[in-house]
Amino acid sequence: MLSDRLKAKFDSVIARYPLKRSAIVPLLLFAQDEIGYVSDEAVEEIARRVGVNPIEVIEDIGYYSMLHRQPVGKFHLQVCTNISCMLRGGEKIFEHCAKELGIEHKQTTPDGLFSLEEVECLGACCGAPAMQVNYDFYENVTPEKLDALLADLRKKDQGSRIKD
Amino acid sequence: MAEPIKLSIDGKPVTVPPGTLLIEAAKQVGIEVPSFCYYPGLSLQGACRMCLVAIEKMPKLQTACTTVVTNGMVVHTDTPEVANTRKSMLEFLLTNHPLDCPVCDKGGECELQDAVFRYGAAETRFLEGKLHEEEKKFSNLVYYDRPRCILCFRCIRVCDEGMDVNAYGIGFRAAHSEIIPNRGEQLECEECGMCIDICPVGALTSGTYRYKTRPWEVTYTGTICNHCGDGCRTTLSVRNNVVIRANNRDHSGLNGEFLCVKGRFGWDFVNSERRLKSPLLRKNGKQEEASWEEALTFTVERLKTILAEHGPGAVAVIGSNRTTNEEDYLLQRFARTVLGTNDIDHHRTADFSSLVRALTEAGATDRYATIEDISAAKSLLLIGNDPTHQHPLIAYQIRQAVRQHGARLYIVNSREIKLRRQSSQYLQVKPQGEAEAVRALAGQAPAAQDLCAGGTGALTALADALKKESDTVILFGDEIQGQTVNDLVTCGLTLPGKTRFVALGDYANSRGAADMGLLPDTLPGYQPLSNEKARERMESAWAAKIPAAPGRNIRSIFEGIRAGEIKALLVFGANPVKTFGLDNAALTGLQLLFVAELFRTETAELANVVVPAASFAEKSGTVTNTCGEVQALKRTMRQAGTRSDLEILLALARLFGQRWTYQSPEDVLREIIALVPGYDIPLPSLLVGRAVPTHPEGRPPALERPDLVFSSRDSLFTSGTLSRYSWALNSVDEAKKPYGHAF
């Protein structure tokens, strides 16, 4: 079930456009932010709300690289290896992530905590090498800073579990 | 008319109307500009880049498929740069295309293969591994092979824009893009197979044809589909006396490339194991195989006995909605002159007689609409019926009219039919309210307040809108019959311009059955039997007497059987037990039930004599579609043991001592052309595969009772009794959807 908060957000986003279907991509991304991926239910719900066939929503999911049909990790590590980052060690950062987490491109750790993706230019070229964890930018990343970040994220997860 | 545009292509002067696309302008002077994604009638995309040509004063090559011609344009399609571009686009397409042409269904009729042959390089420079995906089964009838797909997106467009089904989409991106179906891994659609037909390569293949043959090993015969009343031309591919495919191969005729699921896949009843191959004669209460001679002799002897004992009033005949005009014509001749009875009728699925009478009385027999008139119409009024299911071609033509040139569609229907998506005004009336709406529109009787959802205001709005239109084509189903047809015609003729009409009847020759006089009170060409002159004209041609009194209609025939008055019933190509819901006792009083059929239907099961009839694929002749256009069937193959209804009738007549001189269906057709009003059609046009319109004129008697005309309401996946014997039509899940489901 989609939350009431999300449903309210859907309504306000759809209202921005003269043509409801304009809202498809934003709605997909907001649904994914809440659910962790785009579920079948979200596809149906969005299609219904904007008045299109579900296949039109699925077409969009296939096109936009940030949208996922399967759950990703709680912390989705997106490491840029495009030209500016490559020149300053982006590939090493990616490999370091892969080694530390024991997963590869587009894989998720068995505990569901981390997933890894090699991504294209994030728009952080002057802070290369750069990566994003979910929507947060991390720039001028080094293997050492990465280790600290991963430890930090693990701690953060622990903290949230205790709170729960 | 705006000034034509003058331009030059490869030095040839070309003059075309404004708005013409360059690729079409080139065609007019015989210059081929290759393309994959461009397809006339579908939206433009500029995706395949095969049609890039050089236009002077333009810095880059331009796509001929998206360029609208302008005056003074100088175009070159024959430069080395253009040639190299074509070569390179083909090289690109072949990088990930598997060269499995030897085992590909499309080999030999593949547009990519042809283009590479004409414009491509002899070798590839692509040394990398090809992207591979396993083949996917979208449905029992449609398979998708991603590696072969060149992503021209024709399938998506024909499904969206042609069919309004929207069953396809595009998945993923870049070189991994692929065609995806609408229900996960599966298609849920009308299963028309247009996507397969339009696919330039072997990416979409047919579940019934795939891996069966090489296209050059089969014989192609152009004939007419035998299912609904629209009369689509189709090409049957036959190998070893077995039909293996139907598609309108040369896109000729009134349907162009269109075929629905029945036309494209539903012909397979022809090959059914359950076809009757031998006559059956009931002996000791059991039907047993018999020779043709035995069966026919028995029939004629029994008939003679009954006629002698009870007179011609004891014999009745039921004709077919699918047999040819020639067969129908002979059948009524046989009934009226050999058996001496006018007790002949058929399952009437539209009130053609009332339409002919109304137009004749209004002096407007030039107002029968053709299939082409429908797609060319600026305005359409559809009353009753669900063409998407009952008349797939007409539904397609209506959508074309709306999409291609903005025609307005007005609908009056008690159901939410799918075509309402295309309508400008959709008047949903209460169940069975269509006739009341027509009478109100015609000013014959005021409509009840609860007739439609929007009250009578909606009806007024519709009337007002129609008055602003011109050249409206009015189509109506069985909901409109008898006097209401007259009201509709009278009212329609007051609309601006040339209003035209179509009565929508169910089957391949429903119209022909009425035209040829398979009616108790009407001679061929809608001449009333009571008209002495008309009767005498036929009597002199046939050198025989025709009883002057009208015979029994089909309901009265059943009543006559129940009452014991009718002792013999001859049924040709019909299954009245099922169609009319007759109970088991209904026919028990008969001394002779003779059935000519393809299958052992409910009616055939009760018969004393069953003879195996030839199907549409196994005979020649003509059929008339619901618009009154006559087309020729062409024999494609033989089915051992069967005879056409025409051959059966000739044999019966011979056994009755008649000296009929017809040697072939064509001989009968010549007589029809000479004798039947409205059928004075040019034979050569027919023989070259044209659809020839007829303009019947006559004043047949008024409809006797309301339960004589009713549609079977076949869905896209049913076709009376025939569809039961089609594997293809029963193989798709969509067939299980409730009737009227809109995909």
Add this chain to the structure above:
Amino acid sequence: MADYRNPMLGSPLEVKVLTRRFDLANSASIAVYVAHEGYQALKKAFGMKPDEVINEVKKSNLRGRGGAGFNAGMKWSFVPGQTTKPKYVVSNADESEPGTCKDRVLMEYDPHQLIEGIVIAGYAIQSHQGYIYIRGEYRYLMDILDRAIEEAYAQGYLGKNILGSGFDFDLATHTGAGAYECGEETALLNSLEGLRGYPRVKPPFPALIGLYGCPTIINNVETLSNVPHIISHGGDWYAKLGTPNNGGTRLFCLSGHIERPGIYELPMGFPLRQMIEDVGGGVWHGKKLKCVIPGGSSCPVLTADEIDVPMDFDSLARIGSMLGSGGVVILDEDTCMVKAAWRIMKFYAHESCGWCVPCREGTHWLKTLLERFHSDGGMPDDPDTALDVSYNILGKTLCPLGDAAAMPMISILKKFRHEFEEHLKLGSCPYEKRAVNVA
């Protein structure tokens, strides 16, 4: 808990127009913006006729900062004055050109500058609705912009009867979800309509048939951010900041093997050599320069011998490259150009929308060819094949993405052919023994 620093490192050579407020505390807030000349240009614009606004922008020689460099005022003037259809202003904030991260700071540190530019553009073409199309990865910027838009509504800079002018304008953000192609204006429009981001056939151009089939202008964030300054100080003033036909300043993003990677606002026509050596502190670690990508990865590369060039649209076009999006990427002497070519092509192969054949198949082909070539599997014909394939893409595609992929390839294959030959001779990469990790 993001971790990044402001990439505006500062240089005495900068001319600050767009970035002049960046150093102020809370520069993104409307209070700071208004306190520092904010929304004054809008007031001034309302005192002008829409045509006068367009003429001022034309006069300024403001050219599109997204990469194509089309005269912005000219683009606006193509929108029909008389039409019954609504008109739209779309700000292209789908910044995705590798090497480019300037729009990000413009939105992060001065969102109202963009909003003011959009409203002025709306007034100029008499549009009443704008959208800011932000790439999905820039989610935090969407939050910043949403907040700024809310402030602007609250203080009457958006909405009905703005500043009592009688002019209405609504503005909303729209998020993409990961697609470089959506930076192409017609693909962006399709995306904004909820479709896959496929480009449209042109003509018709968006100025006539754009969003929802209505007249639309689409301008880059930086382009629109310049507009308030042009209106405030005049088109002539702005034009004079740069070189002839190349008005104003530009945000250059220096990245790659440079000592001080960062974003610098420099006048149009600023010499590239000086940019690298004086602004950026030279090639890192005192190494020699091998080549420069002057304006994002779509531009033909310049060798170390070609950097004595003023950084404006015309000068770079003259030497066969492009000013592009302002992403200046520095590659040092130890960089393998085969690998660089492969990485660039991998990007385009990933981002090709797949609509048209030469781009879809060509980028995939080049990517796999280069991958093999750099992974010790090169064949003697490969460089020629790659060059020919690139030419077969160039100028043949529906949208500029094909050219964007082909142009850097062609330049690398021509200018660094010797590196390909070295790979072939050695049978491996001379710069790194390790094969490319195929992702």
